[in-house]
Amino acid sequence: GLGDKLQATLKKLRGKGKLTEKDISDAMREVRMALLEADVNLKVVRDFVNAVKERAIGADVLESLTPGQQIVKIVHEELMNLLGGSTSRIAIASKPPTVLMLVGLQGAGKTTQAGKLALSLRKSGRHPLLVACDVYRPAAIEQLQVLGRQLDIPVFSISGNQNPVQIAKQGKEEAMRQGRDLVIIDTAGRLHVDEKLMQELKDIKAAVMPHEILLVVDAMTGQDAVNVAESFNSTLGIDGVIVTKLDGDTRGGAALSIKAVTGKPIKFVGMGEKLDTLEVFHPDRMASRILG
Amino acid sequence: LLSGRKIDEEMYEELEDLLIMHDVGVTAATNLLRDLRRLVKDRKILDGEGLRLLLKEIISNSLGEKKPLRLEPGTLNIFLVVGVNGVGKTTTIGKLAQRYKEQGLKVMVAAGDTFRAAASSQLEIWAERAGVYLVSHADGADPAAVVFDAVHSARAKKIDLLLVDTAGRLHNKSNLMQELGKIRRIIDREAEHSLREVLLVVDATTGQNALVQAKEFAQIVPVTGIVLTKLDGTAKGGIVIAINQEQKIPIKIIGVGEKISDLRDFDPQEFAEALFE
């Protein structure tokens, strides 16, 4: 990974004292390469490398660390600063039900994560109701119903209804009637540049006032991750992010880009297709993964 | 942005940034720019506009000629559709089914995803929309059994084109990749010489991992083409340039929306043009 590349680049410097400007720029080129190969956004890489450079200039090359290790240590710390400092908890409303809304691009993993969240939060004592607001994708409602059956968690839907705002509203009312204290709304995948569908999300938000809007993002997303996250955040407002398919081998730089640009916490990660694969986000593991 | 400006180093850096921002990746971008510098010298290009047109030409040429999907008339053709989770395999099959049905072919689709919730129901709806035959088993059935069943049914019904849907799978899951290998062997054994295309579906929003996907899937099945989906978004799918450079797999089809008609043949020149928009 980056550690080995930096060792090779800077191996002549052991115990030499301070790192020179040339040593630093050679090392920064390696850091930039590693982050771009990990799909971190170009602008985020630029800012990040500058921050690392500031710290690296004048850094003492300790006897106990080779200069390569020294730089990696700085990079790791800076990644942790960017990725960390956030909570993986879902804020439970003082007056139930707590309403969660999942949004994101097509195929990101929203419906599956809705099921995972329902299971995970039931384990911590909640009584979830899943609400099927994807009226467009063939068999999307059935997909959520199958998950609900597997978990023995109720799913609210209105067959033949093409109005997700109505479904969301009635779903929340149904939760209150049934004494379910947690509503998880699954929405249809959509493009951040689809004005009509982004307006639909705003209408759902206005109708049910979610306590948390979670952006679901595929871990293998490339440079476009920043456009998507910024767009959803500025148009709709998001409270956190779920990064999915992290059981793959993608480095996942999109996670760093999104956190850096929106400042919103990454709350959970999806680590598989089964419903018990939702995990709390670990910034240190993500940092190591991004560095390869 | 580049026209009217004389060529300088800053211009090459801007072009490298543009390529990276479109997920072409550092290695492939470096290769393209090396070719660009050489041709700028050979052709004595002097200004920014010339530079831009030349890079477009290099990209377009690297992607090769337009490659249509292969279909032999008068016999059973099988397309196997594979890829990681959520990229658009099932939807693409619906689109392909409609296209070939409209061309007068007898089309059948096989619901090879027996794992994911409501996967067969999803394909069933597409089959209905396209007006084509469907072979599916109950959820949890062995996907190999569905494929076996579909191939025999296709031969009995004298089907021209059988589209086989498979479950999304991450390439680092060896058991799932082995399952895919088994599906391919069944097709080859039960319908020798009928497997015409193995299409790897790649989501245009995917970054560098698509390179690994192409490499790993091609080890297990003979990938003959890439379908690049979701190009109606803001991502340009530049990673296919890198896939093409490294794996030499042609891009054949693009997905440009969620409707059944949102399918187009891949056009290298249009693709190269779109990178610069």
Ligand SMILES: Nc1nc2c(ncn2[C@@H]2O[C@H](COP(=O)(O)OP(=O)(O)OP(=O)(O)O)[C@@H](O)[C@H]2O)c(=O)[nH]1
């Ligand atoms: N390996 C893996 N697969 C996942 C994960 N989360 C979801 N998937 C799979 O990704 C695919 C898409 O998941 P969905 O839940 O249908 O995605 P979606 O965002 O609801 O899709 P649309 O509603 O069409 O926008 C399915 O095959 C899921 O099984 C994950 O964490 N890991």
Ligand SMILES: Nc1nc2c(ncn2[C@@H]2O[C@H](COP(=O)(O)OP(=O)(O)OP(=O)(O)O)[C@@H](O)[C@H]2O)c(=O)[nH]1
């Ligand atoms: N905007 C857009 N959405 C697409 C396109 N192709 C597919 N989709 C959407 O992407 C989502 C996933 O599509 P699927 O066909 O279920 O993907 P899949 O690869 O079969 O998914 P799994 O079987 O779960 O692995 C759906 O919401 C589709 O409508 C496209 O070209 N453009």
Ligand SMILES: [Mg+2]
């Ligand atoms: Mg869904």
Ligand SMILES: [Mg+2]
């Ligand atoms: Mg599918």
